[in-house]
Amino acid sequence: MTDKESGFPDINFVDTDTETLVTSLIQSYEMFTGRTLYPADPTRLFILWIADIIIQERVIINESAKQNVPRYAQGKYLDSLAEIFRDTYRLGAKSAKSTFRFYLSKALTVPQMIPQNTRVTLDGKITFETTEDLYIKAGELYGDVAATCQTVGTIGNGFVPGQITQLVDVYPYYEKVENITTSAGGAEEETDEAFYKRMRESMETFSTAGPIGAYEYHAKSASTIIADVKATSPTPGVVDVRVLLQGGKLPDTEILNEVANVLKADDVRPLTDNVKVAAPEAVPYSIDFTYYMWERGENSAEVIAEEVNAAVNKYKQWQSTKMGRDINPSYLISMVMATGVKRVDIRSPFFTTLADNAVAVAEKTIIVNGGIENE
Missing domain, CATH: 3.30.300 (GMP Synthetase; Chain A, domain 3)
Structure with a gap:
């Protein structure tokens, strides 16, 4: 596993260099026997086989030892090392949540209870259930209650109001049901x-x-x-x-x-x-530029266009995944130039300093192929 934190030296507990081990084994054999081992000697081939087994064992030992160092540890080994930190445990998967509105077909003279764990489904697979009893007051036609997705993870996220409407557990005087907030909060287990x-x-x-x-x-x-x-x-x-x-x-x-x-x-x-x-405060920006290709470039215009679009999407991702990250057109130019184009004439964005609590949000994107230029 690669080092999780840059700046720390890479460490090994045992030497796993095959050439060093083979040289040591051959020298030791020749010293004890007085024989010279030539490349085709069967004994030399046997030593190479032994060396391969030893190296495999050393790799296993090395990786096992690294599981005692937090920045290398994985899975249950990292979970075990967490006990040396203050009240820190791996976050488990969570279910998405939403608020549902349950309607009655007519107003009643007494409160109508809709019990906890009443289920509402999107398609028979993604199902939400209420987290508490809902009492619709006398004379009212609806009531709101929170519900969680029965399936943990991000699968329950992103369903907009009015999208989850199929009642599984019918109640008296049922009219209809719908989510009135976008479902959110579902998460996978922490990496x-x-x-x-x-x-x-x-x-x-x-x-x-x-x-x-x-x-x-x-x-x-x-x-x-x-x-x-x-x-x-x-x-x-x-x-x-x-x-x-x-x-x-x-x-x-x-x-x-x-x-x-x-x-x-x-x-x-x-x-x-x-x-x-x-x-965070959303700071909008647009992307608008023209790129020019080399006259004798190696790639076709179609391939270049795909790579330029991919570079722009990568830039958008980089720009929007951290708060306080300035809107930096120089970085956009460098990423587009890395695709092999000759030059980039950028009209937007302009360099903009962002506050620590702000994030850049891309809006309009215009990419123009300016054609071919010579040297």
Whole structure:
């Protein structure tokens, strides 16, 4: 496994260089027997076979030993090493959540209860169930209640209001049912890389003074789909926490509430802090440029166009996955030039400095093929 954190030296516990081992074995054999081993000597071939087995064993020993070092550890070994950090455990998969509205066919003179675990499905596969009993008051035609997806993970995310409408458990005077918020909050189990990074960040939580790193650590603990967190204090006693999701997505209400609940816990928030959780400020930008190809380039115009589009998409991803990252046209030019084009005439974006709690969001994209130029 590659080093999870740049800046640390790569380490090996045993030597796994085949050439060094073979040389040592042959020299030792010749010293003890007085014989010279030539390349085609059967004994030399036997030694090569022995060396191959020894190297395989050394590789296994090396990898096993590395599982005792957090930055190399994987899976259950990394989970075991987490006990040396403060209250840090791998985040498990979570189910998506949404709010559902249940309708009655007529207003009743007594409250109508819709029991907890009432199920509503999208297609018979993705199903949500209510988390508590819902009481629709006398004289009213509907009531709202929270529900969670029965299948954990991101599969339950992203269903817009009115998309989940098929009732599984029918109740008296049923009229219809629908989700009134976009389903969100579903997450897969935390990856080794993300877990290791959060383990290191957990050291910030030893302070009781409300350091920035502690707020960012606890916010990331809310869900594995959180990619970046920025905590600032615009005024004394106020902590402004901004959350960005994987893929540069802005969080919705479900995720923000989840983060807020984590940060406002008595053992997390200093008593005097007023914590506010929100999405980052979205700073829109457009991409507009013309690229020119070499007269005798190796690739066709179609291949170049595909590679330029891929470079632009990669730039958008890079630009939007971290808060406080300035809008940098120079980086866009370098990525497009790397495809093999001759030059790039860029009209937008312009270099723009972003605040720590802001993120760049791409809007319009215009890519023009300017044709061929000679030297």
